Amino acid sequence: MSKILDKLKVVELTTFVAAPTTGRMLADWGADVVKVEPLEGDFFRGYGKGLNVPADTGENPLFDMYNSGKKSLALNLKTEEGMAVLHDLLKDADVFITNNRTKALKKMGIDYDSLKQKHPRLIYATITGFGDKGPLADAPGFDTVAFWGSSGALVDLSIETGNSYPLNTPAAVGDVASGTNLFGAIMAALYARELNGKGDKVTVSLYGSAVWSMSFMNVIAQEKYGYKYPKKRYEVNPTAAPYRTKDNEWIMLTILDHDRYFPSLCEIIGRPELSRDPKFIDKIALLNMDNRKELMQILEDAFNKKDAHEWHLLLTQKDIVHDILKHFKDISTSEQAMANNYMSEFAFPNGQKAMLAKPSLQSDNLGEIENFRGPYLGEQSISVLDRLSYSKAKIEELLSKGIIKQ
Structure with missing residues (x-):
C-alpha cells in the first residue's frame, strides 16, 4: 500500500x-x-x-x-x-x-x-x-x-x-x-x-x-489578573495536586468539576462531611489560602494511609481523574503506549534492542508507523x-x- x-x-x-x-x-x-x-x-x-x-x-x-x-x-x-x-x-x-x-x-x-x-x-x-x-x-x-x-x-x-x-x-x-x-x-x-x-x-x-x-499560564499571570507564581505547596488547588501515598509513590489528583466529584472524593477518604463544610464547599471557598492549606493537609494525611494501587482502584471506581505519577523509565513498559503504537521495540544493527518512541499522529490510511534506523x-x-x-x-x-x- x-x-x-x-x-x-x-x-x-x-x-x-x-x-x-x-x-x-x-x-x-x-x-x-x-x-x-x-x-x-x-x-x-x-x-x-x-x-x-x-x-x-x-x-x-x-x-x-x-x-x-x-x-x-x-x-x-x-x-x-x-x-x-x-x-x-x-x-x-x-x-x-x-x-x-x-x-x-x-x-x-x-x-x-x-x-x-x-x-x-x-x-x-x-x-x-x-x-x-x-x-x-x-x-x-x-x-x-x-x-x-x-x-x-x-x-x-x-x-x-x-x-x-x-x-x-x-x-x-x-x-x-x-x-x-x-x-x-x-x-x-x-x-x-x-x-x-x-x-x-x-x-x-x-x-x-x-x-x-504556556499560554494558559502566561494569560493568568498578567498583572491585570494577578495569579502569582511560583507557588508554595499549600497555595495550589488541593483537589488538583499530587499526594504521596503509603508506599512512597505519588497520586496526581485532578478534580475540575468540584460540585460533581468532590463529594465522591470525601466519601472514599472516609470524610463525607467535608463536602458540606463551608470552607471547602465550592471552588470560591477554596480561593482562601487558609482553606486550601487545611484541606490539603487533610488529603495528605488520608493519602498516606493506603498504597498508590489501592487509591488508584478507589478513584477509578468513582471516575475521578487521577494517575499514579510515572517515571520516564516507566513509559518504555507502558501497556497504554504500546497498545496505541506510541512506542515499540527496535532492533539495532549490533543486535541490541530498545524501546523507541514514535510521533503520535496517526491515520487509518497510513497504517502503523514504524521506527527505522537513521541513515x-x-x-x-x-x-x-x-x-x-x-x-x-x-x-x-x-x-x-x-x-x-x-
Whole structure:
C-alpha cells in the first residue's frame, strides 16, 4: 500500500532535534527525505555519548528516533560545487526544511528571498530560536533557553521553598513540539499549493512554541489578573495536586468539576462531611489560602494511609481523574503506549534492542508507523546523485575532491 506522501520530495538541511523531527514525521507519512549533512555529519549523531547512551553505527537510539526513514547526503557546502549539488536537489524538491540561522542562510544564498523566484512551488520551512523578527531574530537558541528558559516554566513552576531553584531542564521537549508544529504548517502549505499552485514560507520558533504551549499560564499571570507564581505547596488547588501515598509513590489528583466529584472524593477518604463544610464547599471557598492549606493537609494525611494501587482502584471506581505519577523509565513498559503504537521495540544493527518512541499522529490510511534506523553518514550520497542524473564520472570526481562523502 502506498503511503499518503509517497510522491513528496523533501530536502532537509538540519541539525539536532527540532527540524529533524519534522523530516522524520514526513518520512513516516511516505515522503522521500534527503538529509543534507556536512562531511563530519550532524553533531547530534554523537550526542548520546555524553549521556552514557550508545552513539555509533551499531546502536544510536537518539539519532535514529529523530531521523528514522531518511536518506543521508554528506555534502561540503563550503564549496561552489557542493552548493551546486544542493541547488540541483532543490529543483526537484517540494519542501525544504532548515534550522540554520537566517544570517547563515543569506550568506549561502539559500534564504527564502533568494530561492522563491527560482523555485516558486517550493515550501520553505524553517525553525528558529526566537522568530524572524525582533531583537532576538538572529540569536542562537536551543530548547533549554528559547523554549524552557524563555517560557517562564523553569522558574515559575518550581515549588517555592526556602532553598528553591529552577527545575532541571527536560531535554528536547520544545524541540519535538516545534518540529511537530512545523509538520502541521507544511501540510497546510502543501494543501494551499494544490489550490493555487504557489509555494510558501512557513516558520516556527522554539520561543513561539513556548508562548503558545504556556499560554494558559502566561494569560493568568498578567498583572491585570494577578495569579502569582511560583507557588508554595499549600497555595495550589488541593483537589488538583499530587499526594504521596503509603508506599512512597505519588497520586496526581485532578478534580475540575468540584460540585460533581468532590463529594465522591470525601466519601472514599472516609470524610463525607467535608463536602458540606463551608470552607471547602465550592471552588470560591477554596480561593482562601487558609482553606486550601487545611484541606490539603487533610488529603495528605488520608493519602498516606493506603498504597498508590489501592487509591488508584478507589478513584477509578468513582471516575475521578487521577494517575499514579510515572517515571520516564516507566513509559518504555507502558501497556497504554504500546497498545496505541506510541512506542515499540527496535532492533539495532549490533543486535541490541530498545524501546523507541514514535510521533503520535496517526491515520487509518497510513497504517502503523514504524521506527527505522537513521541513515549512516553519507549512506545514500551516490544514490541521491544518481537520481539527479549525475554521471558516474561526475560522482567519482565529487568523491575524489571531497565534495561528497559515501
